[in-house]
Amino acid sequence: MRTGGRIWLSAADWLPAAAEKTADALAGGRVTIDEAEAMGYEQLPVSEEEPAPVLAVRAARRALSGAAVRPRDVGAVLHAWTYYQGHDFWSPAHYVAAAVGAHGAVPLGVQQMCNGAAAALQAAVHRLAAGDDAAPVLVTTGDRFARPGFDRWSGDYGVWYGDGGTAAVVGPAGPAAVPRGALVLDALRTRAVPALEAAHRDPGAFHPAPHSAGAVDVRRTKKAFLASHGKAGFLDRLRQETSAVLEATLREAGIGHNGRELSTVLLPRLGRATARDVYGPAVARVTDAPVADLGDRTGHLGAGDLLSNLAALTDDSGPYRLGRGRYAAVLSAGAGFTWSAVVVHRP
Structure with a gap:
């Protein structure tokens, strides 16, 4: 998908302050020395209480502020995730939209596992390229890999999982100036x-x-x-x-x-x-x-x-x-x- 420089995006993330250290995981027997050397990571951010959609909301607020976009001006909220969002029968995308104040936006959940942000970003670009609505689109992700359902250190081969929220405001460049600090797609x-x-x-x-x-x-x-x-x-x-x-x-x-x-x-x-x-x-x-x-x-x-x-x-x-x-x-x-x-x- 060639955008011709007609799309901008302003991204942000929000990671919990608490973290679990690799050294402690080694001492506790949750990983081996070979696994630690193969991974080469120092620590993983851990959300002790806040669920994944709340992490997404925190990142979204940062992205909106950075792009100087008001929540009420957002046309769609596309929320992606990999793991459990905190409820079994529920739409986390609608929660994110409501929590950030994007009450006029159309929320959409995007489930493409760890490629979800890219899928949501592509959907945002398609929406803007269609030209029906030039309103900026908010893309978010939120994941929390908490026990007992998931062991962030040993639940997978060769992957250690950290908690966090990310977001990007995506808009049409057009005749308007690209927001300060934004990237052109x-x-x-x-x-x-x-x-x-x-x-x-x-x-x-x-x-x-x-x-x-x-x-x-x-x-x-x-x-x-x-x-x-x-x-x-x-x-x-x-x-x-x-x-x-x-x-x-x-x-x-x-x-x-x-x-x-x-x-x-x-x-x-x-x-x-x-x-x-x-x-x-x-x-x-x-x-x-x-x-x-x-x-x-x-x-x-x-x-x-x-x-x-x-x-x-x-x-x-x-x-x-x-x-x-x-x-x-x-x-x-x-x-x-x-x-x-x-x-x-x-x-």
């Missing part, structure tokens, strides 16, 4: 391989109610999947799809032509080993731009990695601040599997 592409959905599905049976089989155990489903499909082939497919979606997005954005060059490629926050074995080689096939995993103090934020990475590109006090006129790519991926890539620049 140049291209966004998505690919999917639905045949890989079994990596996260219980091979035994479908269940009648949430947690009928106990706590979430992604290790069990992945182990069964890899036993029948093979790990080497699976990892190679991950690399292929990542390279393909990044290459297509860079091409649409005109990167490599007319003097445009990438400053960085930000990766999903899945740890040192995954960056080394999957994303690093996949990116290197397409561009020699430096890559970075910003998950050292956040872990994997479920659906929120993409927007948190975009927020880092405009953090004036952060090391990954994107200079004016410079371009960056941000990768996203989620179970199913789905891959997205976004190219932005700072005007």
